[in-house]
């Protein structure tokens with residue numbers, strides 16, 4: 496039991512990678528909070544966790560709303576007394592060629608993927624500072640690290656800019672929050688089949704994109720949600736207590752980053 500007795504919130508855990516992260520943390524002894532904008536996803540995941548005998552609560556929240564996040568943190572501390580782990584996983588994609596990218600494309604992706612992380616950390620920081628303990632894991636992306644030459648995911652300037660922002664935010668927050676006993680790290684996933692991945696490009700391009708991603712890493716396979724959840728678990732556990740400000744690329748060894 497690697498996070499026994501800890502209280503963990505995972506944003507965007509009503510589906511995709513976040514769902515596997517929240518289940519993995521619960522398996523390892525944490526009381527977990529399924530925080531998502533999608534109520535049906537929350538109900539399904541909380542139901543599955545509780546059926547497996549885990550301690551879980553659901554909370555509908557939009558990470559772009561400071562007021563809703565305040566409500567989340569209050570509800571969690573009222574129920575569990577503390578918040579030890581926050582995995583900032585909620586994200587959206589809205590790929591568009593740069594020359595036709597509009598304000599709405601830019602603001603919605605930057606809003607959820609980057610400003611959402613800023614809001615979530617600000618909402619939880621006071622609680623973690625009071626506890627003198629906290630583990631924050633921000634989900635960035637290989638796309639925040641550089642663009643791949645040839646076969647690069649096209650039309651992702653908004654998403655790549657947001658994820659690069661998450662990487663730099665992780666490093667600066669590690670510096671500011673470290674003296675309070677809070678570790679801030681990031682997991683940068685490579686390609687993993689999820690509902691979000693399927694939305695990232697037209698259906699007829701998915702197969703080709705998967706093949707390109709497999710060829711583009713040294714292990715020649717797609718990542719799995721478990722690969723990402725295990726990395727988050729490590730950074731949320733005491734095994735990583737002397738690690739902060741780091742970006743853990745879980746990408747099969749992609750060598751094509753600039």
Ligand SMILES: NC(=O)c1ccc[n+]([C@@H]2O[C@H](COP(=O)([O-])OP(=O)(O)OC[C@H]3O[C@@H](n4cnc5c(N)ncnc54)[C@H](O)[C@@H]3O)[C@@H](O)[C@H]2O)c1
Pocket residue numbers: 506507508509510511512513530531532533536556557558559583584585586587607634635636637683684685686687688689690691692
């Ligand atoms: N799947 C991949 O290949 C991949 C690769 C690199 C990075 N990532 C990152 O991993 C994270 C999870 O991705 P995924 O593929 O599981 O996506 P997904 O679309 O399958 O799941 C995202 C979840 O976030 C929730 N969400 C969206 N907007 C929200 C908001 N405003 N407030 C609260 N919740 C919100 C959705 O309801 C959904 O449950 C994202 O940050 C994504 O950018 C994914």
